[in-house]
Amino acid sequence: MKLANLETFVHLARLRHFGRTAKHLNTTQPAISSRLAALERELGTQLVVREGREFHLTPAGHEALRVIEKMLSDFDTLKLGFANPDNIAVTLRIGAIDAIVQTWLPRLYDRLRHAYPAAQIEIVTDSTANLLAHMRSGDLDITFCLDPVLEEGYRSFVLCSYAMSWIGSPKLVDSGRIYTVAELAAMPLITFQRGSPPYRMIAPYFQDESVLASQLSNSNSLPTMIRLAIDGFGVAAVPTIVVQKELASGELVSVRVNKPFPPLNFIASYHPAPGSLLTGRVAELARRTAAEFCTEVDPGLAWVEGTPDR
Structure with missing residues (x-):
């Protein structure tokens, strides 16, 4: 049983694509198919069912994957144990x-x-x-x-x-005031990009899907969100730990809200x-x-x- 065939099967099961597996292993799709076929002959069972460009593992394939992954993991651990970390x-x-x-x-x-x-x-x-x-x-x-x-x-x-805080520019936020969730929802909001985990938390926090249609600025960059907040574009919920300097300098202030944002x-x-x-x-x-x-x-x-x- 060739090591290359075992490794190919594990990579194929992970990537779920013959082309990506071939690219990852610096070989060709026919070579991947050949290695899979050789492994199936040795084991005497079908491991993969192909449906056009898609495929899924058979019950035997799932069992083989579990055993082969452990075999290869143990082999890698053995190699690592003999290796000099410097090399x-x-x-x-x-x-x-x-x-x-x-x-x-x-x-x-x-x-x-x-x-x-x-x-x-x-x-x-x-x-x-x-x-x-x-x-x-x-x-x-x-x-x-x-x-x-x-x-x-x-x-x-x-x-x-990480704990989260609503933050904003002192030009926009009264640091001595405790805002209600409704008052916060009426302010311009800066959020992470649509569909992201923090964005998905916004509507449940406000208990109102219409908030997502209000005045929003979106970014997939945390530094950009912080910069927008400093410049007064709106308030943002960000990990408190990453804005400690801005809060200490007064560039930003915490928005005191009667409902904390989830961590x-x-x-x-x-x-x-x-x-x-x-x-x-x-x-x-x-x-x-x-x-x-x-x-x-x-x-x-x-x-x-x-x-x-x-």
Whole structure:
């Protein structure tokens, strides 16, 4: 049983596309089909059912995927155990949203550079939706964002949570006043892009879908939202931890509201794909780095799951 056939099957099950799998493995679609057929002959069962350009795993395919993933994971662990960390020349492709980039991602990056000096580390900053799309297409190894990847084979866990605050320019907001939700809804709002996890929280917060049709400015960039708020375009709900300097300088003020905005949970997702030697270790290091960051800041601003002190 060839290792390449096992690895190809796992990548194919993850990417759900023969063309993307061929591109990811730097080979051709006929080669992918040939490897799959060889594995099915060796196992004596059909693993994949093709329906035009789409396909799905058979019950035997799901069982084979579970066993083969463990075999390859154990083999990668064995290789990693014999490897000198200074000589592990792999590419780590990390995707993160702005709130993570602005808090503890630089610390994680420095630790990875120190632990694996031969590794090439690529950082992609984007929206949750785009990062998850890159993950599913095999273009990222691990993501830190607001939604998990729910497909089979992926692993996801909550890294940390951040408190949210409504913020705005002192030209627009009376810092000594407590606003009702209705009064807040009447103000111009700055939100994350439509369809994003924070955007989906707006209507339930106001208990009124019509708020989404009011005066809105949208952005998929947290720094842009903060800049718009400073310039008086409206009020925005953002992680409080990322605007501490602006609040301290008076560029922004907190909007005191009689109903707090729910916190955001940040989730790590990765796929232990064959050859991804360091992905699991990166995930664990990210968990520790996020937890460490949370212990160093006001516990009401950031915390690990199950331990908010607010």
